[in-house]
Amino acid sequence: MKFIINKLSAYISILALGGGIGFFGSRYINQQPKVIKQSQVYPTAIPALSNPPRSQNNNENINFIATAVQKVGPAVVRIDASRQLSSTLPDNFKHPLFKRFFGSDNDNNALESVPDKVERGTGSGFIIGSDGRLITNAHVVAGAEKVQITLKDGKSYEGKVLGTDSFTDVAVVKIDANDLPTVNIGNAENLTPGEWAIAIGNPLGLDNTVTVGIISALGRSSSQVGVPDKRVRFIQTDAAINPGNSGGPLLNSEGEVIGINTAIRADAQGLGFAIPIETAQRIANQLFAKGQADHPYLGIHMVNLSQETKAEINSSEDYGFKIAENDGVLVVRVIPRSPAARSGFKPGDIILKVGDSLVKTSLQVQEQVDVSEIGSELRIEVLRNGKVNNLKVKPSAFPKAEFE
Incomplete structure (x- = not known):
């Protein structure tokens, strides 16, 4: 069992699956202008650089990226969130010795009067x-x-958080506007690696920034991305x-939303x-309907079974079963009193199909159950x-107790 826990804990599944701005200065070097002799002057004046000519409707030189951004940009918002962090000190800090530093001996409430800290963050x-x-x-x-919502046109609204889901890192907010x-x-289901991504x-803190790249890969597991507590198969992109x-x-090249940007490693x-x-x-949809x-x-x-996993299990007396298969999805533990336990699952079972779908990996099993x-x-x-x-x-x- 030690091998399974250590080797595969990043993706052991109970079918459940969770910056600052730098300012850069410039340095200027003062130099005397170089004197140019008349013979060095070009006989024909060089015209000043200018933008390429545009058609009257200003659309001739707009590429698909700009077109997509024009479509979607007004619907992208800035979210400024803040929350109170309690600054209440532990009881042992209320000793008279500590009051000499944090408050008056005659004021028993001095320690409790420290204002709470506020943590602020910005997202999209x-x-x-x-x-x-x-x-x-x-x-x-x-x-x-409550959060502050700012639109591209500068209008600002107070938003109410209607629900959050830590398993998928999705949240919904409502503002009073029409x-x-x-x-x-x-x-996103029909994406192909190599497609454009915007x-x-x-x-x-730089509002309405546009970056572009490609879809680098699909179906990245939560453990691969470094957030093993989530229940998501991520889209990977090289767009910054x-x-x-x-x-x-x-966005895709048509300006349609294919995903929510969520994680950087x-x-x-x-x-x-x-x-x-x-x-x-x-x-x-669930969060809007019922808040969870x-x-x-x-x-x-x-x-996931492999020859290495098979050898480790069969050579140990900790598991209570032996296996003959080299691949597949192996059940190594059944949680007592769980739906699986009541349905007759046993350690050593190899899952072949969930519903009508054949499965080869634990990730595929998880997707079908989801x-x-x-x-x-x-x-x-x-x-x-x-x-x-x-x-x-x-x-x-x-x-929730399984995840606490």
């Missing part, structure tokens, strides 16, 4: 409803009930994503990640001791 978001419905990242508005510009929603947001871009839209150079728009919409998102839960720990319905029967085919078994399980809502 985009408008999906003309009635003021917005999507952003959960970590942008975490701990804030007839707002909105984004067009695209499709990011809009407020990196480092910096602190402050979080929550802003990732500290050790990455030129890599960013986005939540596919289908995942974001599914979660946002439910995530189907089975209650199993699973791992789109299932809580309380509805889900058929799962497993291989046990060389025989195929069909199990019927009803996923429950993910218990």
Whole structure:
């Protein structure tokens, strides 16, 4: 078991799956102008540089990136969030000795009168409803009930956070406004690596910044991105994503939103990640409807089989089972009293199919469970001791206690 926990803890699944601005100065060197002799002067004057001629409608030289930004830019917002951080000191700091430093001996409330600290942050978001419905990242508005929303035209509104989901890092906000510009929603499921990708947001406090690149890869797991507590398969892009871009839209060449820019790896150079728009919409709909998102839960720990994993398991007495297969999705633990336990799952089962979909990896199993319905029967085919078994399980809502 030690091998499985250590080697694969970044992706052990219970079917559940979570900057500052630098100012740069300039240095100027004063020099005397060089005297030019008359013979050195060019006989024909060089015309001043100017922008290339534009047609009367100013659209002739607009490329697809500019066109996409013109469509979406007005619907991208800046989000300024703040939250109170308690500055209450521990009881042991209320000793008379500490009061000599922090307050008067005659004032028992001196320590409690220290004002709370305020933590502030800036992120991005985009408008999906003309009635003021917005999507952003959960970590942008975490701990804030109200946020300040600023549109591209400078108008500012107080926004109310209607719901956040830490599993997917999606949040929704509502402002009291009507007839707002909105984004067009695209499709992330049909993306191909190498396609254009355009990011809009407020990196480092620089509003409405546009960066461009390509879709570098698809289906990056949460553990690969460095956020193993999330339940997302990320889009990878080389379009520059910096602190402050979080929550802003990732666009295709048509100016349609295909994802929410959400993560940068500290050790990455030129890599960013986005939540596919289908995942974001599914979660946002639940958050707008009831303020929270439910995530189907089975209650199993699973791992992708390999020859190395097989050898480790079969040579150990800790697992209580042996396996003959070299690949597949192996159940290594079943949580007591979970839906999986009630449905007859056992350690050593190899998952072959979830619903009507064949599965080869634990990530594929997770995806199929994510789109299932809580309380509805889900058929799962497993291989046990060389025989195929069909199990019927009803996923429950993910218990928060499992993640605390």
